[in-house]
Structure formats: structure tokens, C-alpha cells
Amino acid sequence: MDRGGCRLSGGGGGDSQGGGVITLEDLESFTEEQPTVGDGALEEEGEAMEDEEQDRLLHYWQDIGRVHQVTVPQDMAEPIQQLTTNTERGQDRENVPFTLITRKEKCGDVLYEKRCYEKANWACVTVHEGTYEQSICLGFMKLMRYICQQNSSGHYLGMTIPIVTVVCMDESRSILSREVTVAYYLPTQHQDQPPLPLDPDIIMQEWPATIVYSRSFSGVTDEHSIMNELNMLAEVLGLPEDRLHNPFIVAGYTSPAAANRNNEIWFLERQ
Incomplete structure (x- = not known):
């Protein structure tokens, strides 16, 4: 051995965040002739929510970083989200x-x-x-x-x-x-x-x-x-x-x- 994180909160997602809540009537309206459209809409919504969560976590880290006069760059958004997601899933450290x-x-x-x-x-x-x-x-x-x-x-x-x-x-x-x-x-x-x-x-x-x-x-x-x-x-x-x-x-x-x-x-x- 001679020489040679922010506590994260998951937040995010769910009905309380707003955005496309799917009702029973909505589900019944999907037909076998339109599976791609429905799947695409859900996929887009999921990606939008993921982007929102990524931005939220990045801004949280940036706020903490400013306290210590440290700049947290945009390219940290994905690593921060990955670390947070794995922590929330209960992955053992x-x-x-x-x-x-x-x-x-x-x-x-x-x-x-x-x-x-x-x-x-x-x-x-x-x-x-x-x-x-x-x-x-x-x-x-x-x-x-x-x-x-x-x-x-x-x-x-x-x-x-x-x-x-x-x-x-x-x-x-x-x-x-x-x-x-x-x-x-x-x-x-x-x-x-x-x-x-x-x-x-x-x-x-x-x-x-x-x-x-x-x-x-x-x-x-x-x-x-x-x-x-x-x-x-x-x-x-x-x-x-x-x-x-x-x-x-x-x-x-x-x-x-x-x-x-x-x-x-x-x-x-x-x-």
C-alpha cells in the first residue's frame, strides 16, 4: 500500500411523478393489429422517465459538488444512475x-x-x-x-x-x-x-x-x-x-x- 459516495435516494417514477398513467380502458383499447404502436409509446415513456431520473440525480450531485467547490460534469449522469439503480435493487456491497x-x-x-x-x-x-x-x-x-x-x-x-x-x-x-x-x-x-x-x-x-x-x-x-x-x-x-x-x-x-x-x-x- 505504498501509494498509488453522495447518499443517493432513488425517488423517481411511479404515479406521483405524473406522465402517462395507463387505465384499464386504455389497456382494453389496444388491439392485436396495433402492438408496435402501443409498445413504442410505452418505450418512449419509459425512456423519458429514465432521462428525467438521470437528470434529477445529476443535479443532486452537482448541488452537493458545489458545496465542496467540485464540478460534476454531464458525463457523470449515467455512472451516477447505474450506481444508484444497483444500490436500490439491493445489490450487496x-x-x-x-x-x-x-x-x-x-x-x-x-x-x-x-x-x-x-x-x-x-x-x-x-x-x-x-x-x-x-x-x-x-x-x-x-x-x-x-x-x-x-x-x-x-x-x-x-x-x-x-x-x-x-x-x-x-x-x-x-x-x-x-x-x-x-x-x-x-x-x-x-x-x-x-x-x-x-x-x-x-x-x-x-x-x-x-x-x-x-x-x-x-x-x-x-x-x-x-x-x-x-x-x-x-x-x-x-x-x-x-x-x-x-x-x-x-x-x-x-x-x-x-x-x-x-x-x-x-x-x-x-x-
């Missing part, structure tokens, strides 16, 4: 597998977990924007395109969690580096032969087996909150400042644009 080694608790609260993550293939994109928020949002959008058919298989690959971001502190150890790597774990069925990305900015990496110390936190993930969480994990581990080794991992279990996120900070055990 695969968790990155790990073996729990130990867990440290105090008064019922989990202070940290020590885990082992096995060797695995990840799709990675390195981004260097003005803020951490901008970097993770833009990196995540690139990975969404890869997940949603913009890959050599031409198929939706399936969502895995967490999406992880590799971060480093600068030499002063007081601020985060502006360059981050956002990474997506390939689902189990694609681990042996990962589909290749069409985007040249995305590279496939095989990360070695790694021991991590993980601590969960909620809320936004900006530079201030990450530095606080890094320091808190170092404190519960009893590590002096000079024992903190770059890089670190921010693991996100919800979209980078979600208002209240479920996250973890990972320290990597130096081999």
Missing part, C-alpha cells in the same frame, strides 16, 4: 475482507482494531487538487466511471467498501500533502483478472498483505478532521510523534459527498 487480530476497548467503546488485509488488486487514481475534499471527490468520480462499464469488460463491476484514500503528511507533520491516491478494491470475482480501465489516469496495483490499526469516526473528512483523527489514533496506540510513519489510509464507507460519513483511519504497520 462487498466488504474488503480482513482478519481481525485484536480489538482494544474501553468502557464499551472500541479504541482501535488490529487487522490483517491480504494481498489484493486495487484500481488506483492519484489526484492533486487544492483541497483534500476536492481530491477525493474527483478521484471517486473517476473510479465510478471505471466501475460503471468504462472498463475492458464493458460491464458494471459491483461496488465494494470501503473506498480508501492514501494520504501523507508534509515534512513538518502538521498538514496533509495535497496529493492523494483514491483506491477501489476489485470484487472477488474480478481479483484474478481485473478489467482494465479505459481512463489512463487509473492504474491497477497489487497491494501486498498489510497489518493495519484501524479507528472509526463519523462526519466529514477534511484536512482538519483527518489530522485530529490521526493524532487520536496515535494517542490510543501510545505512539510518540516520531513513530508515526507515512502513508496513512482514510477508509470511507459512505460517499465522499455525504453529509454524515462513516469512516476509519488506518495506520499501516511498518514491515
Whole structure:
């Protein structure tokens, strides 16, 4: 591991959205001599509703993006809809597998977990924007395109969690580096032969087996909150400042644009 979403609501569709409600009388009026016309009208209506839903989701993401000074382009409409549709259909999000080694608790609260993550293939994109928020949002959008058919298989690959971001502190150890790597774990069925990305900015990496110390936190993930969480994990581990080794991992279990996120900070055990 050296280097290298908006919570979506389905809404849409149904009688409450207006547009061609078909009554019993309408159905009775279709004759065997006119199947193509009826089918064509229904198909057009379905396409119109799909376009409306796609536009609605895109505008929602664009509104969220503006909060973080991120532009969500028009070509994100289809990946956003694909990810939303698969989520609403109840498609399971695969968790990155790990073996729990130990867990440290105090008064019922989990202070940290020590885990082992096995060797695995990840799709990675390195981004260097003005803020951490901008970097993770833009990196995540690139990975969404890869997940949603913009890959050599031409198929939706399936969502895995967490999406992880590799971060480093600068030499002063007081601020985060502006360059981050956002990474997506390939689902189990694609681990042996990962589909290749069409985007040249995305590279496939095989990360070695790694021991991590993980601590969960909620809320936004900006530079201030990450530095606080890094320091808190170092404190519960009893590590002096000079024992903190770059890089670190921010693991996100919800979209980078979600208002209240479920996250973890990972320290990597130096081999």
C-alpha cells in the first residue's frame, strides 16, 4: 500500500411523478393489429422517465459538488444512475475482507482494531487538487466511471467498501500533502483478472498483505478532521510523534459527498 459516495435516494417514477398513467380502458383499447404502436409509446415513456431520473440525480450531485467547490460534469449522469439503480435493487456491497487480530476497548467503546488485509488488486487514481475534499471527490468520480462499464469488460463491476484514500503528511507533520491516491478494491470475482480501465489516469496495483490499526469516526473528512483523527489514533496506540510513519489510509464507507460519513483511519504497520 505504498501509494498509488453522495447518499443517493432513488425517488423517481411511479404515479406521483405524473406522465402517462395507463387505465384499464386504455389497456382494453389496444388491439392485436396495433402492438408496435402501443409498445413504442410505452418505450418512449419509459425512456423519458429514465432521462428525467438521470437528470434529477445529476443535479443532486452537482448541488452537493458545489458545496465542496467540485464540478460534476454531464458525463457523470449515467455512472451516477447505474450506481444508484444497483444500490436500490439491493445489490450487496462487498466488504474488503480482513482478519481481525485484536480489538482494544474501553468502557464499551472500541479504541482501535488490529487487522490483517491480504494481498489484493486495487484500481488506483492519484489526484492533486487544492483541497483534500476536492481530491477525493474527483478521484471517486473517476473510479465510478471505471466501475460503471468504462472498463475492458464493458460491464458494471459491483461496488465494494470501503473506498480508501492514501494520504501523507508534509515534512513538518502538521498538514496533509495535497496529493492523494483514491483506491477501489476489485470484487472477488474480478481479483484474478481485473478489467482494465479505459481512463489512463487509473492504474491497477497489487497491494501486498498489510497489518493495519484501524479507528472509526463519523462526519466529514477534511484536512482538519483527518489530522485530529490521526493524532487520536496515535494517542490510543501510545505512539510518540516520531513513530508515526507515512502513508496513512482514510477508509470511507459512505460517499465522499455525504453529509454524515462513516469512516476509519488506518495506520499501516511498518514491515
